[in-house]
Amino acid sequence: MADLRINFAGIKSPNPYWLASAPPTNTGYQVQRAFEAGWGGAVWKTLGDPVLNVTSRFGAHHFNGQRVAGFNNIELISDRPIEENLKEIYETKKRFPDRAIIASIMVEPKQAKWHEIVKRVQAVGVDGFELNLGCPHGMSERGMGSAVGQQPDLVEKSTMWAKEAAEVPVITKLTPNITDITATARAAEQGGADAISMINTINSLVGVDLDTWNTIPNVNGKGAHGGYCGPAVKPIALNMIGESARNPHITIPISGIGGVSTWQDTVEFMLMGAGGVQICTAAMHHGFRIIEDLVDGLNNYLDDKGIVSVSDIVGRSVERYTDWSNLDLNHKIVARINTDVCINCNKCHIACEDTSHQCIDMLQDKHGIEYLEVREEDCVGCNLCSIVCPVDGAIDMVEAERLETPMSWNERQTAIQMLEQNIVNS
Amino acid sequence: MNDSKQPSMTLTTLLENFEEAKPSYNSAEAINEANRCLYCYDAPCMEACPTGIDIPSFIKKIASGNLKGSAKTIMTANPVGASCARVCPTEELCEGACVLNHSTSPIMIGDLQRYATDWAIKNEQLLFQQGEKHDKRIAIIGSGPAGLSAARELALLGYHVVIYEAKEEAGGLDTFGIVPFRLPKEISLWEVDQVSRLGVEICTGVEVGKDISPQELLDNHDAVILAIGMSKVPMLGIEGEQLAGVYDAIELVERTKTYGVADEFVDKRVAVIGAGNTAVDGATTSVRLGAKNVKILYRRTVEEMSAYDFEYEFAKQDGVEFRWLTAPKRLIGDEHGRVTKLECIEMELIEEKVGGRKRPVEVKDSSFMMDVDIVVKAIGQTRYRSLIEEFQLVHHDGVVRVNQETYQTSNPKVFAAGDVIFGKGQGEAMVVSAAQQGKETAYAIHRSIKPSKTETA
Ligand SMILES: Cc1cc2nc3c(=O)[nH]c(=O)nc-3n(C[C@H](O)[C@H](O)[C@H](O)COP(=O)(O)OP(=O)(O)OC[C@H]3O[C@@H](n4cnc5c(N)ncnc54)[C@H](O)[C@@H]3O)c2cc1C
Ligand SMILES: Cc1cc2nc3c(=O)[nH]c(=O)nc-3n(C[C@H](O)[C@H](O)[C@H](O)COP(=O)(O)O)c2cc1C
Ligand code: SF4
Ligand code: SF4
Numbered sequence: 001m002a003d004l005r006i007n008f009a010g011i012k013s014p015n016p017y018w019l020a021s022a023p024p025t026n027t028g029y030q031v032q033r034a035f036e037a038g039w040g041g042a043v044w045k046t047l048g049d050p051v052l053n054v055t056s057r058f059g060a061h062h063f064n065g066q067r068v069a070g071f072n073n074i075e076l077i078s079d080r081p082i083e084e085n086l087k088e089i090y091e092t093k094k095r096f097p098d099r100a101i102i103a104s105i106m107v108e109p110k111q112a113k114w115h116e117i118v119k120r121v122q123a124v125g126v127d128g129f130e131l132n133l134g135c136p137h138g139m140s141e142r143g144m145g146s147a148v149g150q151q152p153d154l155v156e157k158s159t160m161w162a163k164e165a166a167e168v169p170v171i172t173k174l175t176p177n178i179t180d181i182t183a184t185a186r187a188a189e190q191g192g193a194d195a196i197s198m199i200n201t202i203n204s205l206v207g208v209d210l211d212t213w214n215t216i217p218n219v220n221g222k223g224a225h226g227g228y229c230g231p232a233v234k235p236i237a238l239n240m241i242g243e244s245a246r247n248p249h250i251t252i253p254i255s256g257i258g259g260v261s262t263w264q265d266t267v268e269f270m271l272m273g274a275g276g277v278q279i280c281t282a283a284m285h286h287g288f289r290i291i292e293d294l295v296d297g298l299n300n301y302l303d304d305k306g307i308v309s310v311s312d313i314v315g316r317s318v319e320r321y322t323d324w325s326n327l328d329l330n331h332k333i334v335a336r337i338n339t340d341v342c343i344n345c346n347k348c349h350i351a352c353e354d355t356s357h358q359c360i361d362m363l364q365d366k367h368g369i370e371y372l373e374v375r376e377e378d379c380v381g382c383n384l385c386s387i388v389c390p391v392d393g394a395i396d397m398v399e400a401e402r403l404e405t406p407m408s409w410n411e412r413q414t415a416i417q418m419l420e421q422n423i424v425n426s
Numbered sequence: 427m428n429d430s431k432q433p434s435m436t437l438t439t440l441l442e443n444f445e446e447a448k449p450s451y452n453s454a455e456a457i458n459e460a461n462r463c464l465y466c467y468d469a470p471c472m473e474a475c476p477t478g479i480d481i482p483s484f485i486k487k488i489a490s491g492n493l494k495g496s497a498k499t500i501m502t503a504n505p506v507g508a509s510c511a512r513v514c515p516t517e518e519l520c521e522g523a524c525v526l527n528h529s530t531s532p533i534m535i536g537d538l539q540r541y542a543t544d545w546a547i548k549n550e551q552l553l554f555q556q557g558e559k560h561d562k563r564i565a566i567i568g569s570g571p572a573g574l575s576a577a578r579e580l581a582l583l584g585y586h587v588v589i590y591e592a593k594e595e596a597g598g599l600d601t602f603g604i605v606p607f608r609l610p611k612e613i614s615l616w617e618v619d620q621v622s623r624l625g626v627e628i629c630t631g632v633e634v635g636k637d638i639s640p641q642e643l644l645d646n647h648d649a650v651i652l653a654i655g656m657s658k659v660p661m662l663g664i665e666g667e668q669l670a671g672v673y674d675a676i677e678l679v680e681r682t683k684t685y686g687v688a689d690e691f692v693d694k695r696v697a698v699i700g701a702g703n704t705a706v707d708g709a710t711t712s713v714r715l716g717a718k719n720v721k722i723l724y725r726r727t728v729e730e731m732s733a734y735d736f737e738y739e740f741a742k743q744d745g746v747e748f749r750w751l752t753a754p755k756r757l758i759g760d761e762h763g764r765v766t767k768l769e770c771i772e773m774e775l776i777e778e779k780v781g782g783r784k785r786p787v788e789v790k791d792s793s794f795m796m797d798v799d800i801v802v803k804a805i806g807q808t809r810y811r812s813l814i815e816e817f818q819l820v821h822h823d824g825v826v827r828v829n830q831e832t833y834q835t836s837n838p839k840v841f842a843a844g845d846v847i848f849g850k851g852q853g854e855a856m857v858v859s860a861a862q863q864g865k866e867t868a869y870a871i872h873r874s875i876k877p878s879k880t881e882t883a
């Protein structure tokens with residue numbers, strides 16, 4: 001049994017799984033059910049001046065018969081009185097002292113407002129704060145959420161104001177609705193954040209009804225853009241975590257959020273620099289019981305690899321994530337088709353023929369049996385064929401014989417410059 | 427499987443006939459099927475499994491690639507979960523209850539269960555650790571699904587457990603009684619190994635009542651569990667039963683599982699008497715041993731047959747013929763004492779006056795002769811009455827009476843589970859129910875003994 005405990009920016013949790021601030025953490029009843037099921041922590045549904053919500057609120061992107069590839073919502077922050085929330089936070093922490101309870105908060109970008117809410121919430125005892133600077137709909141129209149989170153100076157100031165009053169760690173939650181997330185991540189660090197969390201939801205419209213021409217979801221015939229999350233956003237979140245983790249100016253821990261559905265996603269997020277993960281959609285899709293496989297699968301994975309503590313994998317893939325200009329231009333891989341595994345669907349052929357480099361030949365052997373073969377000299381090693389291939393092991397991407405020593409674009413440019421200088425000098 | 431097309435049967439081709447009939451899922455099939463499962467909450471499939479396996483959870487773990495966790499979820503609830511994946515009548519149990527029966531088609535739970543447990547077998551996983559030991563000692567007689575399951579749970583609870591098994595290998599009917607092309611012996615022996623690696627002592631080749639007395643067991647243990655199952659097929663009670671060429675179906679299966687195949691069935695005409703699970707196994711075994719023609723004779727009709735639908739289908743696909751409303755009257759032999767003919771009589775079903783099952787009666791002057799080389803008897807199983815009586819237990823025609831909740835017999839120190847309590851309205855003769863009874867017996871013993879130092883598993 002591997003050690004799954006984490007110490008995230010000073011917040012201790014028996015495992016790296018926290019529920020993200022969202023409907024699953026709306027009440028004490030829910031968070032306590034989650035803790036009974038085994039969740040390590042919970043970021044409470046965002047507290048602030050209570051709001052009014054609309055119905056309906058959610059939409060989903062179903063893909064090829066699988067439900068909820070992506071999830072979309074136009075829900076705002078907590079619509080329950082703050083006193084009730086605080087009472088339930090207190091009771092929940094008392095019942096589960098070993099679990100992490102983080103209060104998500106959001107107010108207008110004013111110092112007094114941040115001081116007030118931090119002190120008020122802190123009084124009931126929480127393990128940390130998460131500043132919601134990311135909600136992309138509704139709240140942003142009122143100058144909060146992503147309206148703040150999209151401006152590095154406001155991110156820095158809001159974080160600073162919260163820090164001035166906070167006695168527990170402060171995590172600044174970032175919005176992905178921005179060109180370069182490392183800009184706001186750095187701003188949070190400069191504001192004194194103990195950690196950052198990412199990502200909040202992505203601006204989205206999930207669909208339009210073909211018969212009524214209404215948006216999905218719609219409120220009495222009208223719709224507004226919502227926030228996108230769930231499995232579909234995982235690659236976007238993973239990149240933002242990786243970019244932040246490898247940025248030398250960002251040194252504080254990262255809480256990974258966005259599309260985490262399995263223990264495998266968790267391992268990827270942690271390898272790319274997340275100190276723990278937060279989950280919303282997967283729990284909304286299946287209930288809190290998913291924690292069982294999240295914990296069991298992670299534990300078996302670590303045991304299998306002989307890793308004693310989950311913290312040992314944090315950031316282990318970060319150094320392999322770099323700029324394109326550092327990639328080896330002389331490295332060559334090619335596709336190779338295993339005819340004994342191939343089922344002859346010809347998907348790889350047509351993908352390569354129509355949309356890549358026309359190097360998979362459809363041939364017949366002397367018995368008239370069809371087979372496919374890659375002309376390796378023309379193959380650019382793009383991976384397309386192996387991506388469309390429906391059969392595991394039918395296509396291997398193999399390293400071609402190395403003809404030249406490794407050289408990246410950057411190295412090449414430097415070499416050319418030196419060469420030009422030599423010519424000038426001589 | 428119709429062997430008229432394969433005139434020359436070699437022992438090697440016969441051996442191939444006894445390889446597992448149904449191929450295992452490959453990983454793509456398993457992932458596809460696992461992702462089709464809805465992961466229901468309070469799932470009816472789970473409710474329908476007698477051992478209560480958390481089916482949505484083990485399937486979800488296949489989908490997430492946590493195969494060890496999946497196998498453990500299965501084996502935690504069912505110590506013979508790898509065997510059950512193959513022999514459970516799933517249409518009647520879990521798969522029959524799957525909610526997708528109402529919309530598309532049920533999840534193939536048995537196949538997924540087999541995929542996960544096969545992974546554990548192939549990767550030589552040890553799934554459980556024994557509990558902290560205390561000084562209470564339990565003797566279990568019989569190492570079939572019931573005895574093995576009781577032993578596993580008791581070992582997890584820290585008991586010293588000794589199993590006495592009359593045969594040379596443990597596992598009961600899973601090892602010896604269920605045809606190898608449905609349940610290879612290695613699967614059952616892996617389950618035995620998982621239990622013995624928890625510190626359970628398994629003494630094979632020891633027959634209680636002969637090699638060791640019931641009194642000795644009672645004197646040296648805090649409790650005794652009787653999990654001896656049932657015995658041989660009973661006598662037909664007709665003339666000629668002693669002739670050469672007359673087999674007991676269970677012994678026949680046991681022989682093929684122990685010694686492999688022999689060529690004595692090649693090109694023979696076989697009549698199997700009875701229409702339960704054992705008859706189907708006897709018939710399909712005969713086909714696979716190279717018999718030319720195999721008939722199942724049953725005195726009632728397809729409606730009353732106790733074999734499961736999937737078994738009936740399996741037999742038909744193997745080319746087994748069914749003769750309904752037909753009963754054996756007499757076996758006739760040649761000068762060497764070998765059976766050559768079977769005299770049969772046609773039957774009809776008569777409605778009983780006071781409800782109940784329709785009764786078969788002979789149709790007057792309808793007897794006829796059937797040419798046979800081999801007759802396989804499969805009309806149920808007898809009971810180990812003498813051992814039950816040596817224990818002085820209250821029983822009803824060899825069916826040991828127990829308290830339905832505690833599995834306690836008339837002797838408070840003796841508990842009984844599995845086929846030994848099946849019949850007369852008690853339980854069902856299935857591997858999975860024997861396993862569940864074994865588990866419940868273990869918990870009942872634990873409740874009544876309450877060892878001072880208890881380690882929960
Ligand atoms: C041919 C056949 C096919 C079947 N097919 C299926 C099927 O497809 N699916 C299904 O669910 N069920 C099937 N069953 C039923 C299933 O096998 C039984 O219900 C189950 O094995 C009962 O388990 P048990 O532990 O009670 O007894 P058993 O499996 O019979 O084990 C009892 C053990 O006790 C040992 N023993 C007996 N007396 C003594 C003694 N005096 N001392 C020491 N040891 C002793 C025996 O050697 C045996 O190993 C089948 C049964 C038969 C006969
Ligand atoms: C219905 C809904 C409501 C949400 N409300 C909040 C919120 O109040 N505060 C917040 O910080 N994030 C909120 N989120 C965003 C989640 O916390 C999380 O960042 C996002 O859903 C990505 O994670 P996921 O892919 O696991 O769902 C909400 C998400 C959803 C789906
Ligand atoms: S999930 Fe619950 S709250 Fe939401 S629409 Fe359905 S019944 Fe209503
Ligand atoms: S896509 Fe895969 S399976 Fe299909 S033809 Fe190509 S190699 Fe074969």
Ligand code: SF4
Nearest residue numbers: 463464466471524525
């Ligand atoms: S009932 Fe069917 S779909 Fe639902 S959990 Fe069970 S196997 Fe899966």
